[in-house]
Amino acid sequence: MAKMNAFYAQSGGVTAVINASACGVIETCRKHKDKIGKVYAGRNGIIGALTEDLIDTSKESAKAIAALRYAPAGAFGSCRYKLKSLEQNKREYERLIEVFKAHNIGYFFYNGGGDSADTCWKVSQLAEKMGYPIKAIHVPKTVDNDLPITDCCPGFGSVAKYIAIATREASFDVASMAKTSTKVFVLEVMGRHAGWIAAAGGMAVDNEHNIPIVILFPEVEFNQEKFLAAVKEKVEKFGYCTVVVSEGCHYPDGKFLAEAGTRDAFGHAQLGGAAPVVANMIKEALGYKYHWAVADYLQRAARHIASKTDVDQAYAVGKAAVEFALKGYNSVMPTIVRVSDKPYKWKIGMAQLKDVANKEKMMPRSFITADGFGITPKCRAYLSGLIKGEDYPPYKDGLPNYVRLKNVAVPKKLKDDFQL
């Protein structure tokens, strides 16, 4: 096989470690210059491929690529753009193949969650049909931790670590203030469908840090009466209480807490988050003074406190993707395989994309305590390894010195523009 170029793109919501995967992909390709030509990155994800807006990563120094390991968010830009089915919009897939052909691209590394696994799978199918020799490998990434087969998803461990630390730190704060002031602190975390991130709040507790925490999971239908009773019990026992609420927490009828009443001056709903709703509910019913925080992007961008396990795994799946392609695999995804809980050990495995695409992995009910407000020892055993280790970025003048790439465009070869 003649030497072909590689294409790499970042998809969907970015994470603190998706660039570590990019680093793994690019560094490994550079180690195999006899087999792989240049690595082109899609500017703003798959849109960069559709519009032939490619970035020539060979213009970046080895130092700059190595520094990707420490930089949060998507160095080449990401996008929320789901390709339609082959039947609905075959033209998009054909366009991808055209661009790949024009730039002699034989490797397609797509770094994303469930949707992008599906896209990656379809690209490999179509390429096969069209007789174009491409190796399509999906590189897993999502803070939602909802990809099947893999034990965990790169990106999640760092969010989990951030939320566990934030919960512990803020709990110390409210404990200090509770005698005369704030008694309840509410922290809203991401996770619209699954409570993986909310569960991480429970990790703030250990034998030496006995912190009263009530967690509101999307998996457990919200019951206001039971919730308020749980908070009251904690405050009466400990003097304070921390509530970790998932943005996906909802009433039995499916209505999100976040939609449960906040209105702006014009009467528009959906202004607030779940945290202020929950905090206010507590104030109304129990009279406790509260504070609330919404972590939002801070949690998934917090490279300054990324989990070393997560960074290592993100790099490893990037590296493995290239190695799989070089071994001739197609339409697969590197996975994290758990070898042991204690000590936490893992290795790289492989999943077929047909088994990954369009499947969501929910949190097992056995990870949530019977009362619905906490995590079980089984959940702790699962999360424990994922948040382990620190991997501090370099600092300059008191701030993390996150690399910015040059992102030089590859000259276009196709004549026609593509309308998204």
Place this chain on the structure above:
Amino acid sequence: MAKMNAFYAQSGGVTAVINASACGVIETCRKHKDKIGKVYAGRNGIIGALTEDLIDTSKESAKAIAALRYAPAGAFGSCRYKLKSLEQNKREYERLIEVFKAHNIGYFFYNGGGDSADTCWKVSQLAEKMGYPIKAIHVPKTVDNDLPITDCCPGFGSVAKYIAIATREASFDVASMAKTSTKVFVLEVMGRHAGWIAAAGGMAVDNEHNIPIVILFPEVEFNQEKFLAAVKEKVEKFGYCTVVVSEGCHYPDGKFLAEAGTRDAFGHAQLGGAAPVVANMIKEALGYKYHWAVADYLQRAARHIASKTDVDQAYAVGKAAVEFALKGYNSVMPTIVRVSDKPYKWKIGMAQLKDVANKEKMMPRSFITADGFGITPKCRAYLSGLIKGEDYPPYKDGLPNYVRLKNVAVPKKLKDDFQL
């Protein structure tokens, strides 16, 4: 003078480094066992003194006291309890002196902001009048950075660092997403009266990180038209924009943005923060997709990313307080004196409490750009040294291992209870 005991208390909103000051006070007292007996801490601040609820810090190991340097929040509990004036409630001050007498306390170290400086001053005045020999020293602390005379306040540097980092990280995130999704990220920060913390968001920008940021200060009356124009200009130029809004941002009539319209299902105001109000305003007027975060306690509890300068200064003011007392000073406060900007150098100075009490230091207008939405080079020069250096806490199982003290109570000696 016979050997007397010392009393130490934490006051008001806690910080990531107030325990470093406690560490400085206690370790320095322990070095002078020939002159100072035990250090008693007030459980929940000054309330502990009024109710004779004292903690015997001599029951804590040297290791535990040393570990205070790394632990956020108030290890002995703090309180929001402002003593009234001597005229209004002389009984409270007399009670303090009674408790001090009963426990042979000759040193009063009060760790707080403006209100506690005032209390400390009054205690020293009354003690003098009552002929009771106490050295009252105020140990400065406040994330608001609003104490006069001192160049900065321990606690502020770490919040500033946290906000600068969070702003940089979240800006990277939104920059990655902006092509197809979020274009504006709004971060709400503390600071009801002064914009010191909001200003720190501007530090996310440097020569290598050109990030479009619009800051909303409490010092600048909110002008919706100008603000929206500033955001629009940034988004059109950079593709995205980050907004840092102070909780104290308000309209010309003094009404806070946070009160400007959010209502819960029952019609109660004050549910939301400023961030969702600002985000929604942008969506309504410009149509940009947004995300918003409210950092709240996370910013002041974030010991995991404290500024080393701040930790060092917090420890130093605690140490200096004891040294001042031993030298016979009374009614004073150690200050931070800036020696040079570049490189940042500082030393400990001394202020008279009569000059500190009840004075707020506002941010100079010269620190804010003419358009009211950014920080000037003068502000950068001021903030730069304060966020310098990292001082990571020890970790265990992926989480900061923050010390919890035993907080053993000192047996009561007075017969009567004191009603607050």
